[in-house]
Structures are given as structure tokens and as C-alpha cells.
Amino acid sequence: MLIFHAPYSQEAAYQQQSPEEMQVEIQKWNHWIGGIAAQGKMVGTEALLPFGKIMRKSGQVVTDGPYTEGKEIVGGYTVVTAASVDEAVELAKGCPIFDSEGSLEVRPIVNFG
Amino acid sequence: MSASSGSNQLVDHLFRHEAGRMASVLTCMLGFDRLELAEDVVHDTMVQALQSWPFQGIPDNPRAWLYRVAKNKALDVVRRENRLRQISSDADYLHQQDVNDAMAQPLFFDEDxxxxxxxxxxxxxxxxxxxxxxxxxxxxxxxxxxxxxxxxxxxxxxxxxxxxxxxxxxxxxxxxxxxxxxxxxxxxxxxxxxxxxxxxxxxxxxxxxxxxxxxxxxxxxxxxxxxxxxxxxxxxQVPAVDALLALMCFQAARFDARIDEDGAIVLLADQDRRRWNPDLIRKGQHYLNGSAEGNALSEYHLEAGIAMLHCVAPTYAATEWPTVLHYYDLLLARKPSPVVALHRAVALAEVEGPVSAIRAVSGLRGLDTNHYYYAILGDLYERNNQPDLARQHYRQALHLTPSTPEKKLLARKLTQL
Incomplete structure (x- = not known):
């Protein structure tokens, strides 16, 4: 699983782009994800909105989460099939998140099969 | 997962162009006083695309997607307001009903x-x-x-x-x-x-x-x-519109040839005419023909006529300068301005020689801070074998222009004198 991290400020700036810049951004991501899909290695992918709730203490405490200025948030994830973490790292290298201040986390999913 | 197709590329400037169209359509529906709201709705729509398209893939009809989402967002706003108005005033509610009816129409038609x-x-x-x-x-x-x-x-x-x-x-x-x-x-x-x-x-x-x-x-x-x-x-669609379009096509046709690889300006006389865009020149001629309907002669007709003569000339020297000058004379009569007179002088120099042109330009007032004025005068003096005066005017132009490419051009001319 490839998990996309970005500072909150980055996420906010992302949404303040001009229509032209947004289109360029979409093209970049589509190109990268399309490339993984073309190799037949795409399993699934979702984007996450930059807000939500964090629940603690058996659900007794519900907060708006760490989604504040300065904090890092998870912007989305992509699940790919790869023989190894190294191969997944290779697939992740062209990810547009590196064009900004974001980072990417590669985690193997436990295979119960 | 629809992201599987690598071929779904967006048309150039789709977002920019659609943002402009949607803002107009929504404002016409919501009312002119709600322009800012329309702009917000458009922005939200684009953000939604930005959040979902990279992951879910670009929709089969991106344009229809944008319009549907924008319209739904606008409808949501109107409905929310309606509920508030319904409580406060029945009259307002009835007015809003018209907006509601407009919004309930099928998706936007191209005509709309x-x-x-x-x-x-x-x-x-x-x-x-x-x-x-x-x-x-x-x-x-x-x-x-x-x-x-x-x-x-x-x-x-x-x-x-x-x-x-x-x-x-x-x-x-x-x-x-x-x-x-x-x-x-x-x-x-x-x-x-x-x-x-x-x-x-x-x-x-x-x-x-x-x-x-x-x-x-x-x-x-x-x-x-x-x-x-x-x-x-x-x-x-009046003749002046066609004339303006013709003018823009002719000018745009020369766009590529006006700047060299180093970003320096290439003057008309030195431009590689093979780099002019023949399609745009043809389009320009098409619109110029269209503009000839009726008796109306606008300044756009004359400017387009001048631009056309440059575009069809095989070389700078072979340009129909007397006709260019004639058009400038007509233009000056319609639009008396020192800037038009200045450009007319360039054509005059080709027809009658630099001396007449220098005389015409020297009498112009109100161009003291115009760098083209000094650059053109410098050029005319250069052609009249008066290097000292040429140098003086080129320096003045160099001093006045804020543009780096123009500074380069003038500096080159000064060293070549």
C-alpha cells in the first residue's frame, strides 16, 4: 500500500490553485496512476478529504483530528500488486506527490491467503 | 477502477475554459448580484474534480461531469436559501421559484x-x-x-x-x-x-x-x-467583428517568428517568413473577406488590411508599401493619434525615403516617454546616414524601455552603427 502524506498547508494550497494548475495536477496523477494500471499492478486507490474525526477512549472523545495547520495529513492511498517492497518503491518513484512537500509511505499488506 | 486507461488525457485548457463558461452560465441563472457565489461554485467544482479524478480516473465526458456537479452545487445553495426564505417571506419565495425553474431545466445547452x-x-x-x-x-x-x-x-x-x-x-x-x-x-x-x-x-x-x-x-x-x-x-456578427478577428489572425500568424531562440526580438524585416503560420493567414483572409460586407469601414478594417499586406508579402522589400501607407493615412484620419502617425512614418520611409519620415515624426508631440518613438527615429537617422543622431536616439530608447528583449535589440543596433 502506498500512503500519501502531505502537510496541511500543502493540502490547502493545493485547493487554491487556478483551474489551469488544477488540470495540470490531475494530468500528472492520472499519468502516474495510469502507468501503474497499464502494467496490471493497480488494485485500488482512494483520495481522502482533508477533514474527519478522531475517536479515542472507546469512542468517548471525538475530536476534529490532527487536521490543523502545520500537521501532516494522509491525502489518500493506492494499493498495488508488487513482488516486494522494493518493487513497490520503484512504482512509487514517479508519484507527483514528490513535486510538492509531500512524502509517500510504502507498506506491505499482510497476506492472509 | 477506471484509472486503467492511460489514454484519457484532458483537452488543453479545458478547466480554464470551462471555468469561464460555467461562471457565466451560473451567474445568468442565479442573478448578476450573485456573481461571487457563482465563482465559488465553479471553484468548488474544480476542487472536487481535483480530489476525485486523479484516483477515480477522468470521466468519459469531463465537460458534462463539470457542468453536472456545478449545477448540483448551485441547486443546493438555492434550495438552502429557499428554505430560509419560505419561513421569512412568501413573496421572495415566489421570486426564487423562477430561479428554481431555470435550474430545473435539462443540463446546459451549447446555445445557453x-x-x-x-x-x-x-x-x-x-x-x-x-x-x-x-x-x-x-x-x-x-x-x-x-x-x-x-x-x-x-x-x-x-x-x-x-x-x-x-x-x-x-x-x-x-x-x-x-x-x-x-x-x-x-x-x-x-x-x-x-x-x-x-x-x-x-x-x-x-x-x-x-x-x-x-x-x-x-x-x-x-x-x-x-x-x-x-x-x-x-x-x-457585424463587419467590424470580422475585421478585428482578421487582424488578430494575421498578428498571431507571426507570433513564432517575432522572437528568436534566445528570446531576442526579430524585426519584421528580418523575420523568417516561412515560420509564419499559413493556416492563421488563411483564416485572417477569410474573416477579412467577410468583413467587406456593407459600407462600414472601421479602424479594425484598416489595421487588418495593413497586417494582411505584411502577411502576404514575399519579402520585406516586396511589401506593397504604397498601399500600407494609404491605409495608414485613412487610419490616421479616423483615429488621429501620435502612435498611429509614428507607425505611418515607417511606411512613409519605405515609400518616400527616410527624410520625409524624419520630418513627419519630428513634428509629433506627446511621445516624449515612448521608447518606440526614439527607436524609430534612431532607425530613420541610421538609414539617412546620420549615425550620431541615430546613436543618440537609440540610447534614449534603451533608457526608456523596460523590456529586456528590446534592450538587447537596441544594444545590438548601437554596436552595429
Whole structure:
């Protein structure tokens, strides 16, 4: 699983782009994800909105989460099939998140099969 | 997972163009006083696309997706307001019902989209609004450019652009400017104002001293798109519109050849004419033919005529200079301005020689801070074998121009003297 991290400020700036810049951004991501899909290695992918709730203490405490200025948030994830973490790292290298201040986390999913 | 297809590429500038169209359509539906709301809805729609398309893939019909989402967002706003109004006043509710009916129509038809943009164009280019604000509004509302992009295009800062936009919106409110294409006797005058704004927008892109060619092209492209809107609508398709379009095609045809690989200016005489765009020249001729209907002769006709003569000339020397001069004479009679007179002198020099041209230019007033004035005079003196005077004027031009490519050109001329 490839998990996309970005500072909150980055996420906010992302949404303040001009229509032209947004289109360029979409093209970049589509190109990268399309490339993984073309190799037949795409399993699934979702984007996450930059807000939500964090629940603690058996659900007794519900907060708006760490989604504040300065904090890092998870912007989305992509699940790919790869023989190894190294191969997944290779697939992740062209990810547009590196064009900004974001980072990417590669985690193997436990295979119960 | 629809992201599987690597071929789903978006059309160039789709977002920018659709942002402009959607803002017009939504404003026509919601009312002119809700322009900002319409802009917000458009922005939210784009953000939603930005959040979902990279992961879910680009929809089969991206344009329809954008319009559907924008319309739903606008409907949500209207419904929410209706619920509030219903409680406060029945009369208001009835008024809102009209908006609701308009929103309930099937998705936008192309005709409505064109019509909305035209209405917006006429409202924005109202003579009560300052020209610089008109141009900023055209780019923001109709062109879908951001404040930052507009500031970049006009070599100014975002604050100035924001002020211009604010003033325009205030004027619209104060003057009660209506979102409509004027009819009957009001149309010609208002259309002239619209054409002037489009003409200036194009010139800003074409003659701009901006180092970034791409931004300048965007301005020219947007101006051309707006003129096309007028040309494709029977009500507004008058000869002057075709003439303006012809002018823009001829000028745009030479765009590539005007700047060399190092970003330096290439003068008309030195341009590689094979790099001129033959398609655009043909289009220009098409519109110029179209503009010949009726008896109306506008300054756009004359400027397009001059541009056409340059475009069809095989070489600089073989240009039909006497005809160019004749057109400049007619233009000067219609639009007496020292700048027109200055350019006329260039043609005069080709027909009668530099001495006549120097005499004509020397009598001009009001060009003391115009660097073209000194550059042209310098050139004329150079051709008249007066290197000292040429040098003096080139230096003055060099001192006055803010443009790096022009500075380079003038410096080169000085060393070659």
C-alpha cells in the first residue's frame, strides 16, 4: 500500500490553485496512476478529504483530528500488486506527490491467503 | 477502477475554459448580484474534480461531469436559501421559484452557454467600467484565469488586480448594469466598447513587454475566443467583428517568428517568413473577406488590411508599401493619434525615403516617454546616414524601455552603427 502524506498547508494550497494548475495536477496523477494500471499492478486507490474525526477512549472523545495547520495529513492511498517492497518503491518513484512537500509511505499488506 | 486507461488525457485548457463558461452560465441563472457565489461554485467544482479524478480516473465526458456537479452545487445553495426564505417571506419565495425553474431545466445547452458568455461579455465591457478593470474581468470571469495569473500577465501584483476586479463589481452594482446583450439602437455603441476591450486585451498580449511568451499567448488566445463568440452570433456578427478577428489572425500568424531562440526580438524585416503560420493567414483572409460586407469601414478594417499586406508579402522589400501607407493615412484620419502617425512614418520611409519620415515624426508631440518613438527615429537617422543622431536616439530608447528583449535589440543596433 502506498500512503500519501502531505502537510496541511500543502493540502490547502493545493485547493487554491487556478483551474489551469488544477488540470495540470490531475494530468500528472492520472499519468502516474495510469502507468501503474497499464502494467496490471493497480488494485485500488482512494483520495481522502482533508477533514474527519478522531475517536479515542472507546469512542468517548471525538475530536476534529490532527487536521490543523502545520500537521501532516494522509491525502489518500493506492494499493498495488508488487513482488516486494522494493518493487513497490520503484512504482512509487514517479508519484507527483514528490513535486510538492509531500512524502509517500510504502507498506506491505499482510497476506492472509 | 477506471484509472486503467492511460489514454484519457484532458483537452488543453479545458478547466480554464470551462471555468469561464460555467461562471457565466451560473451567474445568468442565479442573478448578476450573485456573481461571487457563482465563482465559488465553479471553484468548488474544480476542487472536487481535483480530489476525485486523479484516483477515480477522468470521466468519459469531463465537460458534462463539470457542468453536472456545478449545477448540483448551485441547486443546493438555492434550495438552502429557499428554505430560509419560505419561513421569512412568501413573496421572495415566489421570486426564487423562477430561479428554481431555470435550474430545473435539462443540463446546459451549447446555445445557453454561448448566450450566457455574450451577456457577461457585454456587462463586463460596459463603458462605465474602467478599461483595465474590463480586461481583468474578462480574464477572470470569462477566461477562468486566477488573480495570480492575471497579475503575471499584466506585470502587476495580485493586490492591484484584486482592486480592479473589486472596482468593476462595485460599478456593476452602482450603475445597475444588466446582464444582457443590448438590443436595437443601444447595440452598436456597446458593441464598439466590447470590441475595444477585446482589441486592447489582444494588444496587451501581442505587444506586451512580458518575458514569458506563454502568458502573452494566453491573452491573445482569450481575446480571439471572445471575438469568435461575437462572430458566431448573428446579432453581433457585424463587419467590424470580422475585421478585428482578421487582424488578430494575421498578428498571431507571426507570433513564432517575432522572437528568436534566445528570446531576442526579430524585426519584421528580418523575420523568417516561412515560420509564419499559413493556416492563421488563411483564416485572417477569410474573416477579412467577410468583413467587406456593407459600407462600414472601421479602424479594425484598416489595421487588418495593413497586417494582411505584411502577411502576404514575399519579402520585406516586396511589401506593397504604397498601399500600407494609404491605409495608414485613412487610419490616421479616423483615429488621429501620435502612435498611429509614428507607425505611418515607417511606411512613409519605405515609400518616400527616410527624410520625409524624419520630418513627419519630428513634428509629433506627446511621445516624449515612448521608447518606440526614439527607436524609430534612431532607425530613420541610421538609414539617412546620420549615425550620431541615430546613436543618440537609440540610447534614449534603451533608457526608456523596460523590456529586456528590446534592450538587447537596441544594444545590438548601437554596436552595429
Amino acid at each position: 452557454i454561448t448566450d450566457s458568455q455574450l451577456r457577461m461579455l457585454f456587462a463586463i465591457c460596459h463603458p462605465a467600467i474602467a478599461l483595465e478593470s474590463q480586461m481583468a474581468m474578462c480574464l477572470k470571469i470569462l477566461g477562468g484565469l486566477s488573480v495570480r495569473e492575471i497579475a503575471g500577465a499584466f506585470l502587476t501584483n495580485e493586490e492591484t488586480v484584486t482592486k480592479r476586479l473589486y472596482r468593476a463589481k462595485e460599478k456593476i452594482r452602482q450603475e445597475g448594469i444588466r446582464l444582457e446583450v443590448p438590443a436595437g439602437a443601444h447595440l452598436p455603441g456597446r458593441l464598439a466598447a466590447v470590441l475595444k476591450s477585446i482589441y486592447l486585451l489582444f494588444n496587451e498580449g501581442y505587444n506586451s513587454l512580458h518575458p514569458d511568451t506563454l502568458i502573452r499567448r494566453d491573452l491573445c488566445e482569450e481575446a480571439t475566443r471572445l471575438a469568435l463568440l461575437l462572430a458566431q452570433t448573428p446579432r453581433t
